[in-house]
C-alpha cells in the first residue's frame with residue numbers, strides 16, 4: 181500500500197494507516213479500501229481497512245494510556261494547553277485541511293474553509309478552556325460528615341462518526357473527551373477517513389501523548405461493531421442513522437457501555453404569515469440545502485401558513501434556482517456532490533417517490549451532469565404529511581413544502597414524527613415564538629434563524645433523534661462519571 185501519494189489540488193496525503201499508540205500501522209489483515217472523490221467518482225487513495233484485531237490493539241493502547249499514562253493525571257491546565265496547541269496547528273493548516281475535507285467529502289471548499297474548519301477549531305478551544313474547570317460539589321449531608329463529589333473522566337471513549345461533517349465531528353468528539361481526561365478509539369466514516377487521520381498526525385506533532393488518541397479506519401459492521409463490543413472501552417459516542425444506533429444499543433448490552441447518540445431528523449421549519457418572508461425564505465433555503473442537504477438538523481419539512489404560501493414559495497424557488505451546483509473547488513460553487521453513490525441513489529429514489537406519490541416538483545428533481553454524485557436542488561410543493569418525502573430522512577437537497585391554517589393543528593403535525601432533533605419558527609409575534617419553542621418536541625429550536633451553532637450551546641435529540649447532548653457543559657459531562665466521597669469527621 182502506498183503511504184505517500186501526491187494527490188491533485190495540492191493536497192498531500194502522508195498517512196493512510198491505522199493510528200495506534202502513537203504509531204502508524206497497517207491493518208493486521210493487510211487489507212485496504214478506497215476512499216473516493218465524490219465529484220469525480222475516482223479513487224483518491226487506499227486506506228487501511230481496520231477490523232476487530234486493530235480495534236483490539238487500539239483499545240488496549242487507549243486503556244493503558246488512561247489507566248497508567250500521564251493524560252488523566254497531568255495538571256488539567258496543561259491538558260488544556262495541549263488542546264489549544266492542537267487548535268493552533270489546525271489554524272496553521274486550515275487551507276490544506278479544508279482542501280482535504282473537500283476532496284474526500286465533496287462539500288464546497290468555501291464551506292470547508294469558512295464554516296467547518298473554523299467551527300472545529302472553535303470547538304477544540306472551547307473545550308480546552310474547560311479542562312481545568314471540571315469539578316464537583318460539597319454537599320451538606322446529615323450527620324458529622326464531609327461529603328463531596330468528584331467529576332472523573334469516564335475512561336476510554338469509543339467514538340464512531342459519520343461522513344457529513346468529518347473534521348467537525350472529530351472536534352465535537354475529541355474536544356470534551358480530551359478535556360475530561362479520557363482516551364479515545366475513533367472510527368471515522370469509511371467514506372471520509374482522511375481529515376481524521378490528518379488530525380491524528382497533528383495531535384502527535386503537538387505532543388498529545390501516545391495512546392490518548394487512536395484511529396482505526398474501516399467499515400461499520402466490522403471495525404465499528406468491534407469498538408461497540410470491546411470490553412476495555414467504557415463509552416460509545418455515535419453520530420449517524422437511528423437504525424445503526426439500535427444495533428449499537430444491542431451490541432453494547434453485554435458490556436453496558438454508556439451511550440450518547442446524535443441521530444437524524446425530519447425537522448419542521450415553520451413560517452407564520454406575519455414573518456419577514458425574505459428572511460424566512462433564506463432560512464428555509466439555507467436550513468435545507470446547506471451541506472448538500474446532508475445535515476441531521478436539515479429543515480426538511482417547511483410548514484408555511486396558507487395565506488403566504490404563494491409569496492413565500494416564489495422567493496424560495498428563486499433562491500433555489502440560483503444555487504450554483506458544480507466543482508466543489510470552484511470559487512462560486514454553493515453545492516457540491518452528495519458523498520457517495522449509496523446516498524445519491526437513496527436521494528434519487530425519494531425524488532421518484534415524491535413524484536409518484538403526487539407531490540408537485542417545483543424545481544430540480546434530477547441529476548446534474550453524468551459524472552459525480554450531483555443532485556439538482558429540489559423543491560416539492562403540495563406535500564402531504566403521509567408521503568414518504570414528508571416522513572423519511574432523505575439527507576439530500578430535497579425540500580418539502582406543507583401548508584397550515586391552524587396553529588394547534590400545525591404543532592400537532594410538526595410533532596407527528598419519531599424524530600425530535602431540531603425545529604425553527606419564523607414570526608414577529610414573540611408569544612407565538614415562545615409557545616412554539618415550548619411545545620415542539622425537539623432538542624434545538626431556532627427562532628427567526630436556522631443552523632446557528634456554537635460550541636457552548638448543547639445539541640442533541642428528543643425521541644429517536646438521540647440520547648444525551650453534545651457541546652456545551654452537557655456535552656462535557658457525558659465524558660465524566662460522578663463519584664461521591666463521604667468522610668466521617
Ligand code: NAI
Pocket residue numbers: 340341342343344367368369370398399400401403404405408419420421422424425427428442443444445475476523526573574575
Ligand atoms: P451509518 O449510521 O450507517 O454510519 C455512521 C457511522 O457508523 C459510520 O462510521 C459507519 O461506519 C458506522 N457504522 C455503521 N454500522 C455500524 C455498526 N453496526 N456498528 C458500529 N458502527 C457502525 O449511516 P450511513 O449508512 O452512512 O447513512 C445512512 C443514513 O443515515 C443517511 O442517509 C442519513 O439519513 C443518516 N445519517 C445521519 C447522520 C447524522 O448526522 N445524524 C450522519 C450520517 C448518516
Ligand code: MG
Pocket residue numbers: 400421424
Ligand atoms: Mg449504514
